[in-house]
Amino acid sequence: MPRSQLAIRTVIFSMLGNVALALIKFLTGFLGNSFALIADAIESVVDVFASILVLLGLRYAARPADDNHPYGHGKAEPLITFLIVGFLIFSATIIAYQAVQHIRIPHQGPEPWTLLVLAAIILWKEVSFQLVMSRSKKLKSSALKAEAWHHRSDAITSVAAFIGIVIAIWGGEGYEVADDYAALIAVAFILYNCYKIFRPALSEVMDEDNHEDLAQEIRDIAIQVKGIKDTEKLFIRKAGMKYHVDLHAHVIGDLTVREGHEISHRLKDKLKREIPQLGHILIHIEPFD
Structure with a gap:
């Protein structure tokens, strides 16, 4: 199978997984009174749009060389990666704002059964991260690497939500905001991952010779x-x-x-x-x- 086709199939796998997870998280967060899960769902929705960008970028980058692009169209990949980083920062900003709003307003604590859903989500996202990252290394694709880190950042936000819900349930009244603080911790991890995605793509655009x-x-x-x-x-x-x-x-x-x-x-x-x-x-x- 051509390298570009393998990369495109990997992105489609990621995109379909993110659509399913976004729906599951929204429903679980809404019914289980967990803003951390709703924040997690927001990131998954952004990941879907980011996957679409990656897909378009890979298809464009796979075009053969022509008169105007004698070296091919591969530079489209890191440019798409920059857009993905922008999407992640945007989603982190929304999550942080909503978390602060929830901290200021008293609300009901999350339901215990949401932990079971989160445990399954964390396992699935880590498996997805390992699969997509192995493909990115095999194909030397910065866009696929960014896609893999989407899965890892999603897993991290789910872990933070899990911890926040455990504290909120165990602590009882007065600890409901632990769920919201967990969302803020997740934001910090998302921003850190943004840097990890952005730096290699910048290196590629600047033609750094580090090979x-x-x-x-x-x-x-x-x-x-x-x-x-x-x-x-x-x-x-x-x-x-x-x-x-x-x-x-x-x-x-x-x-x-x-x-x-x-x-x-x-x-x-x-x-x-x-x-x-x-x-x-x-x-x-x-x-x-």
Whole structure:
């Protein structure tokens, strides 16, 4: 299955799961008198819209290179990630505001049975996080990584809600606001996750060359090619699920231009075979002294 198709299927899985969980949380929070669960549901609704953005971004990023985009459309991925971070911050702001309002107004405490629903939600979100994160690592996708952290932040908000409900039930009268303080704690975790999602995407947009392991793999493969004596400069930049490479390779200085050209093509073909996630590869041939 193509890498882009696998990524799209992963996002659809996340999106459908978030739709179901948002409905469950809203109903449980409303019937069980838990604002922490309602706040959790708000985040799930935002996650649905974020998943739609990821889906659109992955589809656009998968487009092949054209005259206007010779390196492809992969940069759409981190740009979509920025929008997702914005959605998360927006949802955190709404949750914080509503939690403060509930703290100021006396209200009935949550029902004990809401804990059973939360326990099931926490388990499901952690399983979803592990699945989507493993796919993001396999496909080297920043957008999928952001999608995975959505699941983890959702699990964290559910854990905070669980703790708040336990305190509210155990403490009894006067402890009802524990549920609301749990929502505020969840907001702090959401904002922290925003940073964790934002930083790698910014690195990708700024073309930071922090791919040491991949660089070493490329150099090791290069010196296996007949005619390549050594490698010098190597620049790598990530765009979506592809890595674009500029490599300076040394060959014997008295070769003809045609021979040097053929060696560079052998090197490029071998790199493509050995490392499928490489996109555009530029080989610059230099004389070896």
